[in-house]
């Protein structure tokens with residue numbers, strides 16, 4: 001496992017980190033976004049989705065739990081928010097394993113995945129920093145190890 005830490009002074013920086021991650025994303029990838037309510041998880045997911053699809057109006061999948069997009073290069077992109085997940089049955093019905101096998105998946109509240117969490121994954125934990133900004137603690141597991149060296153500098 002390899003670790004990186006970044007400071008994100010404002011929401012624009014969170015979107016920009018998303019765009020940098022988007023440049024690395026391909027089928028088979030899972031990105032797990034950890035952090036409390038309001039930490040910036042959806043903002044980061046929006047940065048990834050905007051960069052890959054060009055869409056700017058990206059709703060949080062708060063109630064739908066999963067929202068699917070098609071990137072410009074054809075990659076299927078799933079954005080999940082598991083905060084309101086009610087049961088393991090509901091989790092299996094979402095088909096997330098398929099989502100991160102056949103395409104790429106970005107998952108908020110990934111604690112809810114339990115043992116379903118993939119071994120090959122990029123974990124990003126967002127936490128408050130000072131009065132306004134955020135800190136991003138990034139951990140790369142399995143196939144993600146080494147790939148972050150290609151993260152574009154800001």
Ligand SMILES: Nc1ncnc2c1ncn2[C@@H]1O[C@H](COP(=O)(O)OP(=O)(O)OP(=O)(O)O)[C@@H](O)[C@H]1O
Pocket residue numbers: 008009010011012013014035036037038039040041042043044108132133134
């Ligand atoms: N680096 C940052 N610095 C300051 N504010 C930020 C930063 N990143 C995001 N924000 C702001 O934090 C607020 C909450 O962001 P967001 O909705 O993405 O959080 P979340 O983690 O998805 O929350 P929830 O768990 O409720 O879904 C938004 O107003 C967003 O603009």
Ligand SMILES: [Mg+2]
Pocket residue numbers: 041042043060081108
């Ligand atoms: Mg959110």
